[in-house]
Amino acid sequence: MNVPTALKKISDTVWELPASYKEGMLVPARIFATEKLIQEMDAGVFEQVSNVATLPGIQRFAYCMPDGHWGYGFPIGGVAAMDPGTGVISPGGIGFDINCGMRLVLTNLTADQVKPRLHQLVDRLFARIPTGVGCHGFVKLSHDEFRDVAEQGSRWCLKHGFATRDDLDMTEEGGRFSGADAAAISDKAVERGYNQLGTLGSGNHYCEIQVAQPHNIFDQEKAAAFGLTVPNQVVIMFHCGSRGFGHQVATDYLKLFLSVMQRKYGIKLVDRELSCAPFHSPEGQAYFSAMKCAVNMAFANRQVILHRIREVFSDVFLSSPDDLGMRMVYDVAHNTAKLEMHDENGRERELLIHRKGSTRAFGPGAQGLPECYSKTGQPVIIGGSMETGSYLLAGMNSGAQTFFSTAHGSGRSMSRHEAKKNFRGDKLQRDMEARGIYVRTDSFGGLAEEAGAAYKNIDEVVEATELAGLSKRVARLVPIGNIKG
Template sequence: MKEKLKQVSEYVWELDKNVRPKMRVKAKIIASKKVIEAIDDAAVEQLTNVACLPGVIEPVVGLPDMHWGYGLPMGAVSAFGAEDGIISAGLCGFDINCGINSIRTNLTYDEVKEKITELVPALFSVVPCGVGSRGKLRLSPNQLDEVLTGGLNWAVENGYGTKDDMEHTEENGCIEGADPSKVSSLAKRRGAPQLGTLGAGNHFLEIQRVTDIFDEETARKWGVVDKDQVLIMIHCGSRGFGHQVATDYLKIQERAVRKYGIWLPDRQLACAPVKSKEGQDYFAAMKCAVNYSFTNRLVMTQWVRETFEKVFKRSWEDMDMQTIYALCHNVVKLEEHTINGKRRKVYVHRKGSTRAFPGLPVLIAGTMGTASYILKGTEKAMRDTFGSSVHGAGRAMSRHAAIKKYWGEKVKQELTQKGITAKSTHPKILAEEAPKAYKDVEMVIESIHGAGISLKVVRLIPMGVCKG
């Protein structure tokens, strides 16, 4: 399929809708030539699958971090008409509101480096990591429902974070329309003990050092003023709660596909018409997972603050540990966009894709050995990518292949040589997440900055990492 890509400008590639039968619209990839060469052909083909779905709006967009995923590549965005489109549990994926929080400090690299061997194990012990990890919170069914409907309102009312954190979170940390009655009791039973846990896989808690500031004015507005300033990044999602919501609705929507006679090129793209019960019920349940995940990350943020207080013997307010921004990169949102000159409501499905609205922060996670970035969204993103950008470096090889190729202890050694203190529940997770298993994040960032869908503000490198 890659050979059918037509380069239309330095960073834009298109696939005509006649490259295969049943495509309703064009697909487009934002990437430099070098990135295109590294992208898996099967991932490109997946974009054309999505272009076959009912009510899809031109174009289906692949981003430069795209890599093969179930149904749709990770690093892709697609929009569907609010009248004639579909909502898809498959397109959103299993980890609903997997996302990132970035927290600043006014501590310097030298101050933190001195304490890093104390700080990383302390954080590791306070933020539960790994398979089946359970949090310190014990929520009653009513309290869980409050989390699902109230999101960060619940967190702040219960002493986790502040109103300021809410103001610096996508949707102010509470997406409207979440309905716990649309969530299975199994999802709730899985979710209740896991609030305030990191999980495993590519999720992490990272202490980072600012290496470059590209846009001083914007950075200052977000509280980043110096090179060598220390920031914290938390990357995780809605845990077993979101996984179960996705599992439940994949099944429901699979039946809906047959019921409404929708032709699917891939069974994993299970979906339902936007106005159907199967579509709207999923949307309301998915929103519960969105709120759960915002809360999950803020609860852990507060524990991180308390840990810094113990280690540095200062209050977190005094260390200016404020949320720069918190956002999701696996989500379905009802948004208004300009389509062919007209304002239209559309269901935007971002899978491994970050919202990049003009002026707002875009948080991009690198790997444990390479840089992460904070960028800002642009008007161009509104025109070209439904206000969306990348979410990370994007895997270059599967987790399975990485485990075979790398050895956890060696990865840890290499990180130590780079001055990065890493702690994980077991060494294998470090192999699975070895920096070399990912694409070069710098290449990905160059593509989005070059294409103008997000502009570089701050570059960060890791100092300390906690992994499930």
């Protein structure tokens, strides 16, 4: 058991480490979890969330979501709001995979219509969407064109026939963070990423065919507003980020910040993964611009993948994507820093919100949501393990307590090393097929690492977010097909 004795229970789902827990903490740390989840959390969560609380300019609390686990710098599931005037920006609060995120796409097909063609569909998705170590994409770009993608995000895709207007409306920030400046990215980052647009990657990245079974709909009204209207409706969920480009941007600035943090800005270093710079410093602003480029590349990456998914469904079912009802529910970003307006004692105030392995979850009526979701709150897409299922939720107004942030996945409970020792990828693939889930992968080793038992219980995680008032369950989605890198 790793729970520190200083951890105080605030409510059934909120736990607090006081600011006296560690030298240098400027605010207390709050972890959102049920009793069971808090007991299971690894020691890294407590160490890292209390480190986050030492960062200059942090407001209210350093947070960790119920799916929290040991990361680097911030815990995975970490959230921190900084005063942009006095605070810092830290790549360790965003992650190497900048704008790793989830996208959920509807179809008007039912499980009965899809199952006879499931193998054909999954095989074709696997053939058409590049996956795995170092994969390159089918969109051939020059370095300059790639810089354009980085500045324009999904708008570039719209211009080049990979997106519809509606896709952009259903993406956080319209699929483009404004203020992305390609002058802030290195040639090395461009070189590393310009061949990877439209690629899934590997690890926990996947594209999954799922079913919304009637008994798994928790909120009929919101489900209908999100487009789940047919019993056993088939949807597609996928998870990926900014690929090598984003990883290089993060590495470049991690190094730069390490060189200036103490020497130039006199900020005490608690953990090298928490390297940071004042938000308004030249280095801080350059990173913010470069990070936005990686955010935009990730939006474009998911958009190009969506284009391919539509082509595959269209080919297999001999219908247009429109006739198949292939509309996006939403696209959410997990690993970002954003300037947002939040209420502070009745006054609107601009804050820099770091979310690392956490989903923005705006409640009903929030600015920046598409009109069709103004009554429901923002769709929140939480991916579980490939064996157990995923969730569609909605943001709630009580989410103000975490600056409208919630969980992003089920969270690992077993190391990759351990999972590889305990499971065999080829056996797992056969077992899953016997249970009605057809998986294709480049790597049985990688598949074993993603076994359901290596993750926390997704039902418990989303229930914790609902009990805490961060996001409300709308539907549970069960996998039937999956491609993995």
